[in-house]
Amino acid sequence: MPRRIVLSAVLSASAVSALTALPGCASCPAKFEVSKEAQLAMTKDEGYYAEEQANGRFYVFGQKKTHEQFASVKGIQVSKSFIGAGPGGATVVVEAKDKLPEMTDRLVATFAQRHGVTLN
Numbered sequence: 001m002p003r004r005i006v007l008s009a010v011l012s013a014s015a016v017s018a019l020t021a022l023p024g025c026a027s028c029p030a031k032f033e034v035s036k037e038a039q040l041a042m043t044k045d046e047g048y049y050a051e052e053q054a055n056g057r058f059y060v061f062g063q064k065k066t067h068e069q070f071a072s073v074k075g076i077q078v079s080k081s082f083i084g085a086g087p088g089g090a091t092v093v094v095e096a097k098d099k100l101p102e103m104t105d106r107l108v109a110t111f112a113q114r115h116g117v118t119l120n
Helices: 013-021 036-043 064-073 101-115
Strands: 003-008 048-054 057-061 079-082 091-095
Touching: 048 064, 048 101, 057 064, 057 101, 079 101, 091 101
Parallel strands: 057 091
Antiparallel strands: 003 048, 048 057, 079 091
16 A cells, blocks of 8 residues: 655745744844745745655655646656665655756755655
8 A cells, every 4th residue: 555645835925024034043144035936936836745655666746736646647747766766775756847847856855855865
């Protein structure tokens, strides 16, 4: 039976603005800055993260629609694969989009941090 993990971390532009206005401590930078690309991704609901384990592979999703389609096709149409780089030598298949390379980078970084692996 496949294992499902779904995390959704979406920040609105107003939440990001609120974070940038908070005062910091004396040893911290005066202002927390979020790149325009990151703000755009957050406002477009691109903070979705989910992973499933099936057929000895980890599948990592950055969009809910793709994750929902996975249930019927058991694959990701456009993806980037890391053969043998996952936990226990498993293959990791990450959703990719030409127009959103930052989404793929975010998914790779999140998966690597959660599982203590390096995906190159």
